[in-house]
Amino acid sequence: MSPAAGDRPLAVVLLSGGMDSCVAAAIARQTCEPAFLHVSYGQRTEARELQAFHAIADHYGVARRLVARLDHLKAIGGSALTDETRDAVHARRADSTIPDTYVPLRNTHLLAMAASWAEVLGARPIYIGAVEEDSSGYPDCREEYYREFNRLLGVAARPESRLHVETPLIHLSKAQIVREGLRLEAPLHLTWSCYTGQEVACGACESCRLRLRGFRDAGARDPIPYRP
Amino acid sequence: MSPAAGDRPLAVVLLSGGMDSCVAAAIARQTCEPAFLHVSYGQRTEARELQAFHAIADHYGVARRLVARLDHLKAIGGSALTDETRDAVHARRADSTIPDTYVPLRNTHLLAMAASWAEVLGARPIYIGAVEEDSSGYPDCREEYYREFNRLLGVAARPESRLHVETPLIHLSKAQIVREGLRLEAPLHLTWSCYTGQEVACGACESCRLRLRGFRDAGARDPIPYRP
Numbered sequence: 197m198s199p200a201a202g203d204r205p206l207a208v209v210l211l212s213g214g215m216d217s218c219v220a221a222a223i224a225r226q227t228c229e230p231a232f233l234h235v236s237y238g239q240r241t242e243a244r245e246l247q248a249f250h251a252i253a254d255h256y257g258v259a260r261r262l263v264a265r266l267d268h269l270k271a272i273g274g275s276a277l278t279d280e281t282r283d284a285v286h287a288r289r290a291d292s293t294i295p296d297t298y299v300p301l302r303n304t305h306l307l308a309m310a311a312s313w314a315e316v317l318g319a320r321p322i323y324i325g326a327v328e329e330d331s332s333g334y335p336d337c338r339e340e341y342y343r344e345f346n347r348l349l350g351v352a353a354r355p356e357s358r359l360h361v362e363t364p365l366i367h368l369s370k371a372q373i374v375r376e377g378l379r380l381e382a383p384l385h386l387t388w389s390c391y392t393g394q395e396v397a398c399g400a401c402e403s404c405r406l407r408l409r410g411f412r413d414a415g416a417r418d419p420i421p422y423r424p
Numbered sequence: 425m426s427p428a429a430g431d432r433p434l435a436v437v438l439l440s441g442g443m444d445s446c447v448a449a450a451i452a453r454q455t456c457e458p459a460f461l462h463v464s465y466g467q468r469t470e471a472r473e474l475q476a477f478h479a480i481a482d483h484y485g486v487a488r489r490l491v492a493r494l495d496h497l498k499a500i501g502g503s504a505l506t507d508e509t510r511d512a513v514h515a516r517r518a519d520s521t522i523p524d525t526y527v528p529l530r531n532t533h534l535l536a537m538a539a540s541w542a543e544v545l546g547a548r549p550i551y552i553g554a555v556e557e558d559s560s561g562y563p564d565c566r567e568e569y570y571r572e573f574n575r576l577l578g579v580a581a582r583p584e585s586r587l588h589v590e591t592p593l594i595h596l597s598k599a600q601i602v603r604e605g606l607r608l609e610a611p612l613h614l615t616w617s618c619y620t621g622q623e624v625a626c627g628a629c630e631s632c633r634l635r636l637r638g639f640r641d642a643g644a645r646d647p648i649p650y651r652p
Contacts, residue, residue, distance in 0.1 A: 264499065268492035272540050300540040304580050308536055312500050312528040336580050344576045351569045352532050 204229045206260075206319035207362075208310045213248030215387045215407055216365055219373050220325035221252065222382035223364045228321060231260035233313060235306050237299065238270025241393035248388040255383045260317070264309055269299060303336035307345055307361060315357045322361045329367055339366050370410025378416060385419035396421045432457045434488075434547035435590075436538045441476030443615045443635055444593055447601050448553035449480065450610035451592045459488035459545055463534050465527065466498025469621035476616040483611045488545070492537055497527060531564035535573055535589060543585045550589045557595055567594050598638025606644060613647035624649045 207228035211217045212235075224230050234249040236242045246263065253261050303326065310322045326337045335341065342363050349359045365373055377384050389407045390397035397404050399422040411418040435456035439445045440463075452458050462477040464470045474491065481489050531554065538550045554565045563569065570591050577587045593601055605612050617635045618625035625632050627650040639646040 262496070262499070264496035266494075266496075268490070268494075268537060269540060271490070271492065272537075272544050298582070300543040300582075301536050301580055302540075304536040304539070304576070305533070308529050308532040309496060309500075311532070312497060312530075315528040316500050335582065338579065341576075341579045344572070344579050348532070348569075348572045348576050351566065351572050352529055352564050354526070354528075354563065 205321070206231060206314075206317055207321040207323055208233055208314040208317065208319050209323040210235070210306055210310050210325070211249050211252060212325075213245040213252065213387060214325070214389045214403075215377065215384055215410075216325035216327055216373060218252055218325075218382050218384060218387045219377040219380070220323045220364055221256070222377060222380040224321070224323040224362070225256065226380070230256070230258055230323075231262070231313070231317060231319060232258050233310050234261070234263045235266055235309060236263065237266040237302065237305070239299075241388065241391060244388050244390075244393055248386055251386040252383055255386060262313055266305055266309075269302065269305065272300065298334050301336070303334075303341070304345070311349060311353060311359050314359055315353050320358050320360060322359060324361060324363055325365050326363050327365050327368060327370070327373065329369060339363070342366065369413070370406050371413035374410045374414040374416055378414075387420070394423065396423050398423055433549070434459060434542075434545055435549040435551055436461055436542040436545065436547050437551040438463070438534055438538050438553070439477050439480060440553075441473040441480065441615060442553070442617045442631075443605065443612055443638075444553035444555055444601060446480055446553075446610050446612060446615045447605040447608070448551045448592055449484070450605060450608040452549070452551040452590070453484065454608070456549060458484070458486055458551075459490070459541070459547060460486050461538050461541060462489070462491045463494055463537060464491065465494040465530065465533070467527075469616065469619060472616050472618075472621055476614055479614040480611055483614060490541055494533055494537075497530065497533065500528065526562050529564070531562075531569070532573070539577060539581060539587050542587055543581050548586050548588060550587060552589060552591055553593050554591050555593050555596060555598070555601065557597060567591070570594065597641070598634050599641035602638045602642035602644055606642075615648070624651050626651055 205228050207224045207230050209221045209224050209230045209232055211221055211232045221230060232253050234246060236246060314322050328338050342361050346360050353359055389403045391401040391403045392398045397420055399408065408418060433456050435452050435458050437449045437452050437458045437460055439449055439460045449458060460481050462474060464474065542550050556566050570589050574588050581587055617631045619629040619631050620626045625648055627636065636646060
């Protein structure tokens with residue numbers, strides 16, 4: 197592993213391949229040398245997301261990449277994202293504020309992995325493109341969750357590691373994320389957000405609808421193709 | 425998955441196959457119907473630990489078992505426990521208070537998995553046999569780490585899940601753990617603690633030495649065989 201280029205500190209960036217994490221990566225690159233981490237956890241759109249991950253990493257010339265598998269999340273189940281017998285398009289149940297696409301403790305798994313890698317690399321910041329205000333209501337996308345996770349990092353690792361999570365998008369709307377991505381020339385055309393894993397995005401699932409509304413509210417055109 | 429036997433609540437128990445987790449399981453069984461979780465993370469003694477896990481689960485007649493793999497921890501490295509080029513027997517470095525067998529963020533990965541499974545099973549307590557006072561100095565074996573993790577669980581999962589971690593051994597010495605195991609008739613003869621993965625325990629690694637001292641201080645004989 198070569199040292200960071202120039203004097204820029206290393207940062208681990210969780211990059212799913214979606215729009216939000218791509219914009220978080222663009223923000224991290226302003227001050228840090230990024231290392232990209234992708235986690236496959238048996239989600240339906242796994243192969244398509246991984247393709248987007250590598251396309252974005254190639255675009256930015258990032259060689260430090262780690263693709264990790266969390267197969268037990270699919271084995272444990274409990275989510276429409278990892279259980280193909282559940283409906284990921286119409287996933288919000290009337291009796292819950294949390295959609296059925298919620299994967300139990302998912303971001304805790306992702307951050308634990310990012311923190312392990314960061315500690316070994318010697319990176320301190322961990323970037324994640326979590327969005328609270330315009331997200332789907334997942335408990336682990338709220339600012340208070342990240343505040344607690346940072347408290348945990350203060351006692352969970354070697355004290356000299358000084359790991360901390362950065363959430364640059366946490367209070368942005370999808371429209372603001374689109375504008376920030378365009379301003380930073382993030383490769384939004386390479387990203388993938390759809391939950392249903394088609395060759396073209398469905399335009400109907402919650403993730404597609406949030407994304408399309410973001411582009412519309414930003415007055416911009418989404419560069420990826422959608423099913424007519 | 426059948427409901428809990430009788431009226432006892434379900435609990436997820438992290439069971440490595442070592443003595444401490446076996447005693448934690450014995451304590452959990454006093455009030456709960458346990459579900460046993462074993463995590464393989466590329467540690468050297470993986471196969472032997474898994475054998476101990478199933479032997480203990482058979483002994484207690486526990487059918488709810490989950491064996492999960494965290495292969496990325498070995499890929500990430502940074503520990504003598506998962507890296508066979510490092511010396512696990514003489515693992516404490518002069519320049520650090522934390523031994524070289526520390527696996528970066530390991531217990532955060534284990535607890536995240538236990539919490540995901542607990543949420544899907546409908547179990548609230550998660551038992552882990554972590555020991556602070558007579559342990560090896562791992563940061564994620566201290567009481568303050570579990571206090572922070574429980575704070576995190578309060579915001580990381582569905583609010584109705586009410587997950588919480590129980591650490592019944594956290595302030596016990598190894599001798600007290602041995603006595604508690606003998607009192608509860610825990611199957612200590614089925615457990616495995618050695619870091620070096622032989623057919624008989626080495627008696628020389630840090631884990632063996634802590635265990636042997638615990639039995640000696642408790643005035644008891646360790647029922648497993650050691651290399652002469």
